[in-house]
Every structure is written in C-alpha cells, then in structure tokens.
Amino acid sequence: MNPTDQVMETAQKIRSMEIRGAGRIAIAAAASMRDFALALDAGSIEQFNSEIGRAAGILLDTRPTAVSLSNAIRMVTKYDSTDVEAARRSVISNAESFIDSSQRAVERIGRIGSRRIRDGYTILTHCNSMAALSVISTAHRSGKGIRVIATESRPRYQGITTIGMLEELGIQTELIVDSAVRSVMNDVDIVVVGADVITAGGSLVNKIGTAQIALCAHEARTSFMVAAETYKFSPRTILGEMVTIEERGAEEVLPDISRYKNVRVRNPAFDVTPHSYIDLICTEVGAIPPEMSYLIIKERLGWELDEES
Numbered sequence: 001m002n003p004t005d006q007v008m009e010t011a012q013k014i015r016s017m018e019i020r021g022a023g024r025i026a027i028a029a030a031a032s033m034r035d036f037a038l039a040l041d042a043g044s045i046e047q048f049n050s051e052i053g054r055a056a057g058i059l060l061d062t063r064p065t066a067v068s069l070s071n072a073i074r075m076v077t078k079y080d081s082t083d084v085e086a087a088r089r090s091v092i093s094n095a096e097s098f099i100d101s102s103q104r105a106v107e108r109i110g111r112i113g114s115r116r117i118r119d120g121y122t123i124l125t126h127c128n129s130m131a132a133l134s135v136i137s138t139a140h141r142s143g144k145g146i147r148v149i150a151t152e153s154r155p156r157y158q159g160i161t162t163i164g165m166l167e168e169l170g171i172q173t174e175l176i177v178d179s180a181v182r183s184v185m186n187d188v189d190i191v192v193v194g195a196d197v198i199t200a201g202g203s204l205v206n207k208i209g210t211a212q213i214a215l216c217a218h219e220a221r222t223s224f225m226v227a228a229e230t231y232k233f234s235p236r237t238i239l240g241e242m243v244t245i246e247e248r249g250a251e252e253v254l255p256d257i258s259r260y261k262n263v264r265v266r267n268p269a270f271d272v273t274p275h276s277y278i279d280l281i282c283t284e285v286g287a288i289p290p291e292m293s294y295l296i297i298k299e300r301l302g303w304e305l306d307e308e309s
C-alpha cells in the first residue's frame with residue numbers, strides 16, 4: 001500500500017472510532033508513523049521532514065480532544081538528523097519504544113491502582129478504558145473478590161465493549177443505563193475511570209457523563225480514581241490553552257434527525273471533571289493527587305514549555 005494511503009486509512013479508522021480510546025489511538029498513530037517512515041521514498045532530508053509533517057497532520061486531524069495523539073506524534077517525530085536514513089531509523093525506533101512503554105505503563109497502572117481496591121469492593125466504571133480495566137483486572141487476578149458496575153456510555157455504547165471484556169475475565173458485572181448512576185452510587189466503593197486529557201490544574205477530560213458520575217460520587221462520599229498514562233497529561237494547558245471538546249454528529253444520538261425541523265441535537269463526546277472531585281490519579285510513575293499534575297507535565301512532557309509553537 002502507498003505510504004500516504006496507509007496513514008489515511010488509519011486516520012479514517014480513528015475518526016470513525018473503529019480504533020478508539022485515547023491509549024489505542026496513540027498506539028495506532030505511532031504504528032502508522034513508523035510504517036509511513038519505513039515505506040517513505042524521500043530524496044532529501046527536507047522532503048523526508050515535510051512528508052513526516054504531512055502524515056502527522058493527517059493523524060492529528062482526526063480526534064481533536066485526544067492529547068495522547070499529539071503527545072505520541074511529538075515523541076515519535078523527535079529527531080534532529082540531517083540524513084534521511086538516520087532520521088528514518090529514529091522515527092521507527094521512537095515509535096517502537098512509545099508503543100512498548102505505553103503497554104508497560106498500562107500494566108504498571110494496573111499494579112499500582114489495584115492496591116486501592118479491597119476484597120469485596122464494588123467498582124463503578126464508565127466508557128471503555130484500558131487503563132481503568134487494567135486496575136480492575138489486576139485486582140481480580142490478585143484474588144480480590146470484586147464486582148463491577150458498568151455504564152452503557154451512550155451514544156456509542158462503549159460500556160458494551162467493557163462488559164464483554166469483564167465477561168472474558170470472569171468478573172461479576174452489572175450493566176446500567178447512564179442515568180442510573182445515582183441510584184447505584186450508595187453500593188459503590190470506588191469509581192475507576194480512564195482519561196482522555198488531564199490538565200495542568202488536575203482536571204479530567206473523559207467520556208461524556210464522567211463529570212456527572214464524579215459529582216454523584218462526591219456527594220455520596222465515594223472515592224473517585226482516574227487511571228492514566230503520563231502521556232494523557234496536556235503540556236499545552238500550562239501555556240493557558242483550553243482543551244477542545246469534540247462534538248460528534250447528531251445521527252449518533254438520533255438516527256432519524258431529518259424528521260425534526262426545530263430540533264438540534266448536541267453530541268459533545270467528552271466533559272470536564274474538576275480536580276476537586278478526584279481523589280487520585282494513578283499513573284505509571286505513581287498515584288498522585290490531581291494537584292500534582294503540573295509536576296508530571298513539567299518533568300515528563302516538558303518540551304512544549306520552551307517551544308511555544
């Protein structure tokens with residue numbers, strides 16, 4: 001396949017959500033950049049750089065909220081060679097090390113986060129997060145008797161993917177509609193969700209509905225834990241940038257929207273949970289209070305701070 005077609009195909013899968021979830025999007029983008037670099041026929045370093053920039057742009061243009069995508073692409077395209085073959089080797093090895101470290105991060109988050117889960121706990125989760133599921137599955141594998149309540153996560157029903165994964169792991173699960181969260185919250189010991197973005201101030205951007213769940217948990221005095229690799233933290237928020245919330249098509253919510261003349265459907269894909277509703281963010285470098293997010297960005301992702309592009 002032509003290298004650009006391969007990138008376009010990956011971009012289309014991300015846009016249509018065939019590939020979804022912040023971690024998997026980042027891994028798919030890194031793999032796509034690796035394969036692009038591998039197949040790219042460039043006569044000069046200038047041409048190589050510009051083609052790499054173009055491919056990155058195609059992938060970045062898919063899902064506007066996911067900082068995992070821009071962090072992954074930034075890590076993969078970090079090279080300063082003036083030789084095409086050396087630059088190509090750098091992109092390939094950067095991509096491979098990103099994919100590998102991302103997979104190890106999820107395992108480590110599972111080990112760290114599962115220490116917060118006690119035997120007999122009921123855990124509520126929302127959407128479908130590999131990092132959150134790593135915490136849950138690690139707790140289960142370590143012999144703790146747990147039960148999970150999973151929300152449907154309308155309109156795309158990622159909760160159905162979650163219950164399928166929990167079923168395979170043999171974990172007792174209950175499925176609820178999103179609006180039943182308050183009704184069950186008094187039975188929940190801890191909420192565990194993933195992250196699309198964590199800001200410098202420790203706020204969480206995650207699947208629409210997360211903020212309502214956090215509010216409910218706060219009111220019921222139920223712990224609220226976020227499971228997130230450090231590349232979900234957004235360097236640009238230190239520079240004052242706001243996170244763009246993706247608005248998806250009306251047909252995801254109301255397939256026969258054309259029957260209604262005076263109705264506008266709003267379909268924001270993510271919402272913002274204030275840091276004050278979050279007890280803990282569990283990353284691969286440790287479990288931190290949300291107030292420490294600034295330090296994670298500065299120490300792990302600091303490149304943006306002096307580049308201000």
Ligand code: RUB
Binds near residue numbers: 022128129131227269
């Ligand atoms: C997915 C979502 C997930 C985060 C974290 O949204 O909000 O909670 O991306 O997932 P969508 P992970 O389905 O719209 O992509 O921990 O797997 O990165």
